Amino acid sequence: MAVVKETDTVILYDPEKGKKYFLNLSLAKGKFNTDRGELELSELVGKRYGEFVETHKGFRYVILPCTLYDFIMYKLNRLTQIIYPKDSAYIALRLNVKPGDTVVECGIGSGAMTAVFAHIVGDTGKVISYEKREEFIKNALSNLRKLNLENRVIVKHKDIAEGFDEKDADAVFLDVREPWLYIEHAYRALKTGNMLGVLVPTVNQVIEVLKKLEEMPFMDVEVCEILLRKYKLVPERFRPEDRMPAHTAYLIFARKLPEGMKE
Template sequence: MERVKENDTVILFDPEKKKKYFLNLSLAKGKFNTDRGEVKLSEIVGKPYGSKIETHKGFSYVILPVSIYEFIMNKLNRLTQIVYPKDAGYILLRLNVKPGDTVVESGIGSGALTSVFAQAVGENGKVISYERREEFIKNALSNLRKLNLESRVEVKYRDISEGFDEVESADALFLDVREPWLYVDKAYRALKTGHFLGILVPTVNQVIETLKELKKHPFMDVEVSEILLRKYKRVPERLRPEDRMPAHTAYLIFARKLPEDVRIEWEE
């Protein structure tokens, strides 16, 4: 039975109003005030998830764990555009990220994709994030701390124009920078042979420049894709798509590293 730990971020769910309160126990100060009364934090720690906690007015909330999806979409403090969950899941699979891996990324942004990588690599893995803006680092680490994932992330405060410290040791490498084609050669040297490079860009112009650069290096399985997500109204009697659809967020580019002495022509 999973129980609440003292540094967890939890949800207090109001079943009557169908409202979620997000609460980080390590950052809160002894009690939490809601419109239904006051909750003592000391009474939450140690309780099984799914159990109830009463306010001083006698109203009950259900204690639930927070998923990374919920945190990213509802509570992540954003200083930048983020990598959305609809893209992050595919990125994980295409880069083949798994427990124990070392994932290198640039930049850290607000820490959304960093948190997804950090959860996937597990306690024995590591996410190494390069970032040249200090305010982004501070904000991203604050977000990661609320998910208890900060210890899995190592931040290097510098521009990747200087190159990556990792030499053929990254299990996966992801670039989310304005001009990724300038760093393809550096990414190639950091990756293990046979492993994957991922790149995110918002415009077609950037895709074109990146593909031109990728062709100069030994890569295979090159892919350009876009993930679209369509949600549906939850009424069985009149099932139909929702009126609004989250459409384009970014283009995703993937490539697998080949040995330096192996060159192939890409299939059109």
């Protein structure tokens, strides 16, 4: 069973209240204090996940690993709208991101999609993220550092109007206001046969992207949105929840054909 490291983000779970406390051990030093008592955070390091830890009052918390989903949804520091897990999982699959890949993205935002890419490519892969706003870069890198993913990400503080530096990326992903302006740049950065992904929130943006894709050597074009419906956890009255996280963004995908070819 995995043990807690001093750089981990962990969950301390209160089984009586059903409450979770998220702690990054590399940043949260000293004591953890609640109405249940206090405990030394250094005592967590080396313990196994699933073990109990006691406060000075004798109350026990369960130590649990903070998953990537947990962190993105509840702990990520947001300066921008993020790409939610319901979308990011499908994006990663459609772009065929795998260990060892080089993924080029623009822009980094708060780092939620960057974290998903970095989690998948592993220590042998790289995520190269372009972002022109310095405050976004600093915040995203801080989030990635808490996930121990910073070493898998290269951030380039530049505008992509002049193009990407890369010429053989395994996947390219655009999350910018006017992505149709950069699709030619994305085409040149991408390996032939591989996938381009684009995220936009409005229909008029989708139309502009489709117009640009029609002019270029792409095939397998897809436009979709992901809807997520959760259910109330009452066996006697099992039914959908009253509110539904529906539209967040439109997702557009296309496969690069050789230059001079069109579908």
